Amino acid sequence: MAKLKIEDLDRIAEEARSKMTIREGAGKARITVHMGTCGIAAGARAIMSAFLDEIKAHNIKDVIITTSGCAGLCSREPMATVEFGNQAPVKYVDLTDEKARKIFKEHVLGGKFVMEYALSVGSERIR
Amino acid sequence: MKRYRLQLMVCAGTGCVSNHSVEIKDALDREIEKHKLQNEAEVVFTGCNGFCGAGPIVVVQPDGVFYQLLKTADIPHLVEEHLLKGRPVKKLMYSPPAEKIPIPKMSDIPFFSDQTLIALRNRGMIDPEQIDDYIARGGYKGLVKALTMMTPDEVLKEIKSSGLRGRGGGGFPTGVKWESCKHAHGDIKHVICNADEGDPGAFMDRSIIEGDPHAVIEGMIIGAYAIEKVHQGYIYVRMEYPLAIKRFQIAIKQAREYGLLGENILDAGFTFDIDIRRGAGAFVCGESTALMASVEGKPGEPRAKYIHTVERGLWERPTCLNNVETWANVPQIILKGAQWFSSIGTGDVSADPWGGSKGTKVFSLAGKVNNTGLVEVPMGIPLRDIVFKIGGGIRDGKKFKAVQTGGPSGGFIPESLLDLPVDYEELTKVGSMMGSGGMVVTDEDNCMVDMARYFLAFTQAESCGKCTPCREGTKQMLDILDRISVGEGTEEDLVTLEDLSNVIVESSLCALGGSAPNPVLTTLKYFREEYEAHVKDKKCPSHTCRKLNTYSIDEKICLKLGHGCHVCVKHCPDAAIIGERKQVHYIDPAKCSKCGVCYDVCNFKAVQVA
Incomplete structure (x- = not known):
């Protein structure tokens, strides 16, 4: 390790930011891949891998990927929910590797809903 | 660089390590590899989370799922369910006492949600052995600000107007x-x-x-810069803290490699380095002059402070000593400003640095509360909130009796004063102190005479012996308390205890003696009836002082539940228990030495105490 200059501190912080985003649980966008038994059987793992692959390829540091159980619509799996900033969460259904990558580029990075794959905008009311 | 989706934060504080958290990490790594998740999940060691009673602890981020009391056998299930299938495992989560529904998220658990973190802001977030993790959380930014944008005088002014006071015991304004x-x-x-x-x-x-x-190291560099003419700092840490020493050694090495310690720090023209000095664990060496004597290689004894250590301290040079927590607050104050810090807490420090208690204080909560561990709370929080909200109330539904604050020489605070705001002056007013932040909660089963005796026995043993009031006085006090606890005390003893206490407080050389009588004075003040029961009635109301108890065996329980199991006879050292196997047993009061062993060993609670 060489002696640091002041601007190096920012560089180090930037490099470690993807880890810190996860630890702090606060990113620009959050992708939830539904991984109940139905989701896994329908290929949720491939969807997860596609998202992770995109994150790596684009060197993205402020997107969180997480998993959840069955969302109750097993026939439309694999599913994923994308929350971008303060916008309403969007549920995407019948996903494939290509669809996931398109959603990533347009919604997760750009904040624009991909309406053709979306099932609904907003979530159920929880009482 | 790898891109993970999960960070598993394994607590590697001393508490969790002794509860096998290292094995937990190994098991996690093993299972993660088995499921081929090594590119998605990273397992990281972090510092203490504070909830030591629930250790070993693993927090799964980004969702903040809190797993407690883990065993290596739980790990395969946890990894398969949560990491692979995305189903957090409920049975490994925390449930509040008296409730059945577990709380998945760390941030929703009252123990954590009611805390305010400044000194502990990186707990559970960084790997303490990675300087880059610290930097990623804004570390060394306070130092950069101080070195590049502030003069030493401005740094000092900032600390002074923040209202930061010493977190080690004295509460002296740091600035x-x-x-x-x-x-x-x-x-x-x-x-x-x-x-x-x-x-x-x-x-x-x-x-x-x-x-x-690194928070401590950064604080020290900033302090050295502000005070000026300081190019060498020391960390005095006891040998009993091997892990802490190791983490300091690693941190200092990394800081030197990055040029954050050493010559011309960050090319800003300031030179400063730190070395570690290890102590042998004498309590008195926490006192500033004794500590400096010990660093110099002399016996750790205090001296009279006609001349303060800031003028003549280590090797007769002006020396500024602050405690770990005080130093750890400094970078945040510089980074966020004095006003931010002084907006937290009590009083007003704008004109008088003694005018209030600002910021937060870390307490170690121990004793009879449900949630034991480390908590950081804003100054001014009512004691009741610490004990009942964060601490989760008293264990086993027992009744609260008193809380001792400030370590072994702090006083006991009774129920009637529980709404007291935690602040330097308020605690001193009721006869206790902030101290370094120990907090021991007692319940109805604790005898206050016995508690006072326990803590006095500690300070007495740790007295260095240099001054007479502390050396002889605490010994006399302890003898009296020993007598009272075996039923040989007199009413005059209570007067003598008070007199001796006042003399020791007035005339001791250092704060060890000056505060050692606090537990006795406060229990005499708030729980006098317990002392009187010991000396007048020769009874211990909570049956803790065993020599004052009378033991007997409940015939019905002994025969019907225990079927005359005979265990007590085997353990009685005085052959005072009479009875054949499968028959009722009796205690012969003439032979009984009141050791209470029969009470401890009876599985059927047949032995009665009165």
């Missing part, structure tokens, strides 16, 4: 101390970090060092 050291004559000055934490049951400093050593 005022720095200023005195700055104005003292001398071409070579020193700063010291006091990490000689010796209070029984207190471990906040150890936890800060183990979890975030």
